[in-house]
């Protein structure tokens with residue numbers, strides 16, 4: 001019943017064919033162009049496209065800040081690209097900052113950087129970190145922030161690493177090292193929008209006893225995270 005009814009309805013437009021050829025087609029087209037929904041639809045499309053482009057830009061900014069954005073209190077002494085300490089592999093995303101100790105009491109940041117650089121020749125192991133913080137609080141950057149460093153095993157692919165020097169085998173940082181660590185981690189948190197639970201010890205990532213003092217003294221690590229939450233950069237005040 002309905003089929004025959006719709007069949008009948010379909011016949012009706014067909015009978016219009018002769019009329020369309022006499023200008024009806026043009027009338028119909030003009031009517032479509034002046035549809036009240038067309039302009040808002042186009043505008044919505046343009047706005048969505050602009051938002052998408054902006055979103056991608058923001059994502060890219062979060063992933064890898066330009067090297068020029070690194071503050072002047074960081075000394076850049078980037079390693080040469082080599083298979084052992086700076087493979088040149090892109091760091092695609094940053095989901096955390098990992099704190100380490102160098103494990104070699106009394107050595108300076110510069111000495112540890114030289115060790116990383118020397119691996120290119122000796123090839124004795126794979127090791128490096130994005131940053132080294134020395135006993136006097138000096139900060140050296142060894143690897144660009146948009147490349148991976150060899151520091152945290154399986155988390156190399158999505159974290160930034162900081163190695164801290166220490167005066168003795170116990171591994172506690174000097175006050176100057178500690179203060180620079182706060183400043184550097186705080187800056188990285190702002191650059192990558194990381195919460196304080198994304199600031200971890202090497203131990204939290206792989207179970208390695210690093211940074212030793214802050215593994216053996218969990219309360220000292222908790223204190224560091226508290227200090228980080230309360231931190232405001234002297235240059236920002």
Ligand SMILES: [Zn+2]
Nearest residue numbers: 100101202210
């Ligand atoms: Zn470590």
